[in-house]
Amino acid sequence: MSAMTLHDLLEHSARRRPDHVAVEDPERSVKISYHDLDRLAERVKERLIQAGVRPGDRVGLYGHKSIGTVVSLFGILKAGAAYVPVDPDAPPTRNAFIFQNCAVRAILVETALAGNLRAAFNEQPLSAPTPLHFLTAYGVELELLQTAAAEETNVTEPAEHLAYILYTSGSTGKPKGVIHTHSSALSFVDWCSATFEPTEEDRFSSHAPFHFDLSILDLYVPLKHGATLVLIGEELGKQPLRLAPVIAEERISVWYSTPSILRLLVEYGKMETFDYSALRMVHFAGEVFPVKQLRALKACWPHPRYFNLYGPTETNVCTYYELPSEIPEDRTVPFPIGQTCENDRTKVMDEHDRAVPPGEEGELYVSGGSVMQGYWNLPERTAAAFYRDASDTRWYRTGDIVREGDQGNYLFLGRRDRMVKRRGYRVELGEIEVALYRHPAVTEAAVIALPDEESGVQIKAFLNWTDSTRPSLIRLKQFCVDNLPLYMIPDRFAFLPSLPKTSTDKIDYQELKELD
Amino acid sequence: MTTNQSERAAIKDFIMREFLPGEDPAELEADTPLITGGILDSISTVKLVAFLEDRFGVRFQAHEMNVDYLNTISKIVHTIESKQG
Numbered sequence: 001m002s003a004m005t006l007h008d009l010l011e012h013s014a015r016r017r018p019d020h021v022a023v024e025d026p027e028r029s030v031k032i033s034y035h036d037l038d039r040l041a042e043r044v045k046e047r048l049i050q051a052g053v054r055p056g057d058r059v060g061l062y063g064h065k066s067i068g069t070v071v072s073l074f075g076i077l078k079a080g081a082a083y084v085p086v087d088p089d090a091p092p093t094r095n096a097f098i099f100q101n102c103a104v105r106a107i108l109v110e111t112a113l114a115g116n117l118r119a120a121f122n123e124q125p126l127s128a129p130t131p132l133h134f135l136t137a138y139g140v141e142l143e144l145l146q147t148a149a150a151e152e153t154n155v156t157e158p159a160e161h162l163a164y165i166l167y168t169s170g171s172t173g174k175p176k177g178v179i180h181t182h183s184s185a186l187s188f189v190d191w192c193s194a195t196f197e198p199t200e201e202d203r204f205s206s207h208a209p210f211h212f213d214l215s216i217l218d219l220y221v222p223l224k225h226g227a228t229l230v231l232i233g234e235e236l237g238k239q240p241l242r243l244a245p246v247i248a249e250e251r252i253s254v255w256y257s258t259p260s261i262l263r264l265l266v267e268y269g270k271m272e273t274f275d276y277s278a279l280r281m282v283h284f285a286g287e288v289f290p291v292k293q294l295r296a297l298k299a300c301w302p303h304p305r306y307f308n309l310y311g312p313t314e315t316n317v318c319t320y321y322e323l324p325s326e327i328p329e330d331r332t333v334p335f336p337i338g339q340t341c342e343n344d345r346t347k348v349m350d351e352h353d354r355a356v357p358p359g360e361e362g363e364l365y366v367s368g369g370s371v372m373q374g375y376w377n378l379p380e381r382t383a384a385a386f387y388r389d390a391s392d393t394r395w396y397r398t399g400d401i402v403r404e405g406d407q408g409n410y411l412f413l414g415r416r417d418r419m420v421k422r423r424g425y426r427v428e429l430g431e432i433e434v435a436l437y438r439h440p441a442v443t444e445a446a447v448i449a450l451p452d453e454e455s456g457v458q459i460k461a462f463l464n465w466t467d468s469t470r471p472s473l474i475r476l477k478q479f480c481v482d483n484l485p486l487y488m489i490p491d492r493f494a495f496l497p498s499l500p501k502t503s504t505d506k507i508d509y510q511e512l513k514e515l516d
Numbered sequence: 517m518t519t520n521q522s523e524r525a526a527i528k529d530f531i532m533r534e535f536l537p538g539e540d541p542a543e544l545e546a547d548t549p550l551i552t553g554g555i556l557d558s559i560s561t562v563k564l565v566a567f568l569e570d571r572f573g574v575r576f577q578a579h580e581m582n583v584d585y586l587n588t589i590s591k592i593v594h595t596i597e598s599k600q601g
Contacts, residue, residue: 235582238558242578260559268562423558455559473539477554489554492537 005182006163007041007077007226009189014038017200017226025067026250030138032067034226037074040137040330042106044075051132051146053105055080056159058150060099062117063110064088065209065231068140072108073210081105082162084177085210086424088113089234090485092120094175095482098167100124102177102376103153106132112143118145127152157377165376166213168313168426169488171418173434177376178313180216187369189220191343195320196254196281196307202227203250205279207237207257212425213313214285217256237261244269251278253357255304259289259425260456262297271300285309285317287423287456288334288412294329310337312410313426314385314396316370318344319410336409337402346366346403346410347395353387361403361413365395372396420449420457425487432461432490435483441467443498446507447490450516459491464499471495480495523572523593530567531589535560546590551583561586568592574599 003009013022018035025031032040053059059076061083063069076083084102086095088110096117099107107129109117114131121128129145136142163182192198204222206229208214222229230250236242237257247255262284265271282297282304289308297322298306306323321338340346348362349355356362365387371394374382386394399417402410415440418429429447436445444464453460465471473493480489500511524546532541534553550556556564564586565576574596580586585595 239578239581240562241576241581245578264559264562268566470540472543472553473536474543474548474553478549481552481554486554486557489557 003186006189007074007221009220010034010038010041010074013223013226020200020226021228022223023067023070023229023231024306025138025233026246026251027231027233027236028066028139030067032071032138034223035069037067039482040071041074041078044072044135045078047079047133047135047144048075048079048106051106051144053079053081056162057081057105057485058084058102058159058162058165060095060104060107060109061085061210062088062095062099062107062113063140063142065206065233065378066140067231068135068137068142069108069110069210069514070231071137071230072142073219074137076108077163082164082179084158084167085215086167087209087211092116093123093480094391094485096120096124098175099147099175100149100153101167101174102165103149103155104147105150107147108135108144109145111143114143114145155377156379157374162373166211166313169412169419169428169431170432171428173431175431176378176381178213179373179376180316182373184316184370185216185220187343188216188341189224191317191341191370192217192221194342196221198222198225198227198254200226202253204229204231204254205247205252206230207232207255207261208424209234209237213311213316214256214258214424216316217283217309222254238264240264240267240269244271245274247279248274248276253278254281254283255279255282256285256309258286259284259293260287260423263293266293266296266300272326276301277303279304280497281305281307283307283309285311287421291327291331291334291457294323294335298327306468308335308337310410311366311370312396312398312400314372314437315342315344315366315398318346318366318368318370321409331497334412336405337412338409339407341368341370342358344370345443345444348404348410349387349395358404361401364398364400364402364410364428366398367393367395373431410469420459422455422457422459425485427459427488429459432459432484432488435480435488436461436463438483439479441471444507446499446509446512448509448512448516450513453493458492459488459490460494462494462499462515462516464497465495518594519592520597523596524589526571527568527589527592530564530571531555534563534567544589546593547588549587550589551587556586564592568596572600 014034022034127148129147133144165177170176206218308321309317311318500508
């Protein structure tokens, strides 16, 4: 079988294994078979078409993880549209911006969140969405809203064959939409099949939220193989004490998440009391896994195979590394990001787009099946993100500095720019600064990231504060909650009468780091 | 000082020291939102619970590690007291 679209994967499995459980939601104690998932997604598709959704349109998805949101997502794909999932816990104004930015035709929103979304739309230049239908699926109520954004926005982006758009932190202060087509997603899914050889008996975790690129493996690889997907809700996914028994009781066989939650599980999950014999594979991605904590994890879970998967949202996974069964006791440097996935090509280049000699450091460029189409409606950003070689092949510039080490395994050395990873999420320090500048008392804001033993990275904001009274950290944090996703809120704040400048009158980040 | 007051003071001290260094203690009130106010993230919440278990000799159930039980100092005190019976 060769699938042309992501929903073909579901349809094939629904024909082959209609009664097998496709998705389970342990928190609500509900599950859905392949047949029912496919049938309900058809119903969502019909509702969307009635609401005016046409192939090539975008449809927003705004809800916590549930069987209802999985059904919605496949209904959107079946309608020929691309889904645009947003963080249900991010400020509604940020989500309203995203939906307007990519001119969604409709939005499927959890009823409990719909009021805030409509209010947030009122702050934007476009018309508020109109409610059309309620859908209730497996304990979750969703509302279908129709928007006028598609008519009111000038869309220049070719929208054929789009599967989804994931918004990531943007250095200019506005999130930017990474566009993937069915073909780029399937290239990655098929690579996972060949590399990990999933079986019908596998039970995959779905830990990452759907707006996060790790969810692509979670959603489509098990459904392609007729396996079962076990949903881990956003709240449960952050609570090690509750999560540790769920992984055991649900007999999860393939786990995938950022290192952050695995570190919390080891430290606070009391994992020694549970039976993890079903677990056969552990994948992690999104940030560096410190060796000390990785060793502690392997002591709890000695038997599975471990893979470090690497790739920005723009490329899906593009390199991978399987950990040795034993971690040498004297090892302290993190493991490599590994070798290029078989469906992609990579090279290491200097700042003038020239290949560096093997073993020297440079920026990692990626080309191939799994690479994005571009950034939504940002032709200049898209052009700048790619390098075209003499044969007109597009290479995505990852911004990650690497070096080729032993056996062709790449070692990750750092970033070219001001992006950091926090709990696996991309955080552009510039986006935090833009949000802080919105505060009336802030005249200058500079944000830096510092290495932190416990959490990996600590974000510190330096502010030039105009009020004579000392600012309250608590009120400042509340201001951040209203303006930024939680994972972007600075850990610490410092107040300076003026920020240090370089000779060209730019903020001197180096000096700020030394001040710390 | 009643038990309740000393509990409050100990919890407040811990939060000030660990998560709000440099803040004016008067700003942290009994009903200041901690989780929804961006003061406690998932990592700091588990740290706080580890401290509470240690300091007050109570055990938190997995389902209690959330906004309903931990979002303000008042709620935390209430949760601890109901455990101490």
